[in-house]
Amino acid sequence: MNVMTPDPRQLTETEFRFAEQPNLPEELRMLREQVRRFVEKEVIPHGEAWERDGKIPREIFRRMGALGFLGMRHEAEYGGTDMGPLASMVFAEELGRSSFGGFTSSTLVHTDMSAVHITLRGTLEQKQKYLPAIIRGEAICSIAVTEPDAGSDVAGLKTRATRDGDGWVINGSKMFITNAVYGDILIVAARTDPQAKGSRGISLFIVERATPGISVTKLDKHGWLCSDTAEIAFQDVRVPADSLLGEENKGFYGIMETFQNERICIGGICAGESAKAIELTTNYVKTRQAFGGPLWNQQGVRLKLAQLAAKAAAARQLAYHAAELAAAGQDCLREVSMVKALSPEVLHEVVHGCLQLHGGSGFMRGTPIERMVRDARVLTIGGGATEVMLEEVAKRM
Template sequence: MEHWLFTKEHEQFRPAVRRWVEKEIAPRVEEWEREGRVPREMYRRAGELGYLGLKFPEAYGGSDDLLADAIFVEEIARCGSGGVAAALTATTGIGATPIWRFGNEEQKRRYLVPAIRGEKIAALGITEPEAGSDVASMRTVARREGDHYVLTGSKMFITGGASADYVCVAAKTDPSAGHQGVSMFIVEAGTPGFSVGRTLKKLGWRASDTAELVLDGVQVPAENLIGEENQGFRYIMINFQWERIMLALSSVAAAEKALEDALRYSRERTQFGRPIGTFQALRHKMVDMAVDIEKARSLTYRALYLCARGEDVTVAASMAKAYAGEMVNRVTDAALQIHGGNGYMMEYPAQRYWRDARIMSIGGGTTQIMYEILTKRLGIV
């Protein structure tokens, strides 16, 4: 369905991405779900097609087109696996983004460019075992020693952490300053003291590896500091806005996929001598699902529109993330219900849609945190 937000060129781009997803991604979803990760060849393939650099400047191999990037996020989310979508969008969507926004030219050439090409996988290391929603309470520290920093601590729930060639890690360079003492560093895989503590087993997003990372006296060159020292918290908050729009876009697309499957099943499944979709209870349920999706899309596209204009999207992104994250849970749950007992079986993808959706109201900022942001921004408190 066309939307005024996108140009004619965007609407021509969308089916091209959709064909690629249907031809090269969807047929291998089950395989990657079992293996627990997306193979590197697919990052390289996405980079070759230009899909990993859509929002970045042309100088670094991108297309300088945020709306095209949004279309890619939507279409990859329709592949039937939230894990596959997370893997292929997180590397440049959130992993390498701090380098683009705040890094120097050398860092962009060395780390951003190969990520856009799909030659390197990037991850973002912020969350810790004792610091989830309360980002400022992180315990990982970075101590300056001559021409390098020594990082000690751990990170938890890191998307792509086990596969990443480098991680943009947040650490406290001034622990006494709270959130004003946070800095960000590029830490390369294989650096002595930097290791994957464990690869985590999850309810959903199984095709995307999620890891606990350990930093045990890791020496990071001073030139790997991103931006300015003690400005990391501000960088994190700025980057959160696009991440939240991405998650909202993914939620809308995933919900659409779930509704499409439910509608198809309701036409094929016969009970009491007729297709179950002819019963008013299910017809109305699917209308409710469609309306819920459109409400989430409207909030999300408004946030996307403002973001493309370079405006402050904190309120719009928080609203979109909060609503879409809850909406996709409602819609996938309803889709599973329409499938009945079959929906509870692993042979049907309805169960995966439901499992994958559960993270959308948690990751990138919980619904409760979104509401706290909004109460302050809207002047309610």
């Protein structure tokens, strides 16, 4: 069979895009293009400097706020656009295409994993006090659930909040908390009924980062270098009674509800990062000369990339399906758990396969694919480890 090979000079700098979702509303198609332009102009040129500095400039959050990117899960009366889970999916996918996992994680923790608790469970006074600044990017938000001995097993958390007069006193510690070093607002999970077992007796609190008694230790990570991740210690941290977020002792259910959205976002991140890795690698092998021509001329190379693209497309479709179910208000715990179990594992296969095709250059610091391999590693762990997610799927089979 005669295989026609296009001229590689006509194939360089190819942008790899998955086909657009057929039923995606026009406003979300416009959102995709707007976020993509922002990423290309404001993130990609500066991301390496942020990685070296270990932090993201606060001005970037304010710019995203001015463009409306930080309010898509919040009500219009506080400055949001209330666009729902599909908007989160699109947003996460385009941030993932930046190739900077730290920037992506910090942004989505702010928009979809922490501040949404205030929108979903906050009082009118809490919303009025916190949401406008969060949506404008003037106050950066974080979620503090994970502890040294309680990760995917949220029911095992030990941080306690004890009633004291007209307020609460929080004692305990949190681990692996994104936006804890440079952020302003913490959504903290603490046990408020010491007699309750497991998931019972857990409540959520809005805690301002500057509250006395909070100490933060920045952690040195394998990847996501530009995002700040920390261990937090709470020592007799006193907060007012109105810092309680939602119903007392019912915080576990709020955590689980928001985890659903977090896992959809992770599906979006994986789709965007997979597409970017395939794009970078396709362009590389079409210009890298070996064995008398571009690597692209080697059938094994082309077929490897095609297989990775097919797997990434399948995982992406599952993530969009889960987002559509969530947007329709349907029970999608099984599908969301499938997304969280599958998408990061596919991403691992994609980025490792792409690094292999980069050869020695893919092993060098400073190349996007090397960074993407490091950044991808945590996605099988954070937001619910793959093994835990598969158990959730198995329970519903």
